Amino acid sequence: MNRDDGPLDPFLNDPEDPVTLLGDGEPAQPLSDEERADVEADLTELAEFRATLEPHSVAGIVVECGDCGEQHYFGWELMAANLRALLGYGRTHVHEPAYEPDPDAYVSWDYARGYTDAVHTLSKRR
DSSP, rough: GGGGGGGTTTTTOOOOOOOGGOOOOOOOOOOOOOHHHHHHHHHHHHHHHHHHGGGOOOOOOEEOOOOTOOOOEEEHHHHHHHHHHHHHHHHOOOOOOOOOOOOOGGGGHHHHHHHHHHHHHHHHOO
């Protein structure tokens, strides 16, 4: 396992996987060419965010969950692993939420984009 692939599903290939109690879900659909290009662009952008923000003690990205309305905190590797899983499987891996994350150590995607763009713009002017 590549360490960037994220944690393995503990029930992988287990016929007694408790997720089967949830009923028959729709299988993941392959990404369209446009969706695939968007995810690949997100992976590239995420690497830029990490290179720019990690030296300033930013631990990753915070995302507001559309399902539960709560903030979900993703370290750089877990976010990248989720994006790679979308490319490979059409869905993200099962993972545990961050344990007592420091909200001040995470930024939104929009903040990361704005900060990174500003840093690159300033460095071009010098």
